[in-house]
Amino acid sequence: MSNDNEVLLDKGKQNNSKMKTERKEGEPTSAFKGASWGALLVGVTAYLIGLFNASMQLNEKGYYFAILVFGLYSAVSLQKAVRDKEEGIPVTTIYYGISWFALIVSISLMAIGLYNAGSIVLSEKGFYGMSFVLSLFAAVTVQKNIRDTQKAKERG
Template identity: 85%
Template sequence: MSNDPEVLVNKEKEEVPKIKIERKEGEPTSAFKGASWAALMAGVTAYLIGLFNASMQLNEKGYYFAVLIFGLYSAVSLQKAVRDKDEGIPVTSIYYGISWVALIVSVSLMAIGLYNAGSIVLSEKGFYAMSFVLSLFAAITVQKNIRDTQRARERD
């Protein structure tokens, strides 16, 4: 091993073989999928940790937990209905309407619950609201990514 400067320069110029992952047309990038899942986990985990540490009664915690689950389900259901309709896949009007109503009701229940929660300080209310909204948005994005990935792979 020599410490000759020319040898060191040549070692730095060596190319490292890059692994190229084939991504199908229309498939989201791995980074976007990972960021979506991370946002969903961060939102839900923060919300649940907040509930666990809250000094609320168990029935209040159950209310906020149920609203989160209802919100996640309704957001994914609405995203699917809207996308199906946009892509020409038949969606009944009743399902489409119920999906909208379910999302509006879940967001309203969260807002009404936080507004009327006298035992929760304002900063904690903001924490629950933001983690709820983050969770809903991330759930929609994760579902979209799953669907786009599946569709891209089915084309081949």
């Protein structure tokens, strides 16, 4: 009976090792990649659903949508510029400065818009602020994961 158990254990170990994919050095784990994409999807989807269901005018909805798109782009752009600079890839000072400026402007526009929004209750303001920040953070993390994965594959 113990020989049968040993055979089953050996087969289980073989199956586990076959299922396990090898990860290159410096590549993020699949769990981290999935969590990052999940956070981005949850943040952006929640923000957009909240915006769709909001009882504000269409121009206000457009304002908040534009800030989300601008914020996502500026966050990813800044992350890329910072990382390029860190890795010795040339980044012009003007691009680096504009990237910082764009992110600061997008966050400021969101804060000012929410502060001045009289038609939005405080809990909604908190919801938009949190989903905006989650989306920005997740976009940076997703971009970083994509770059780390690409770099790990190039190293071979």
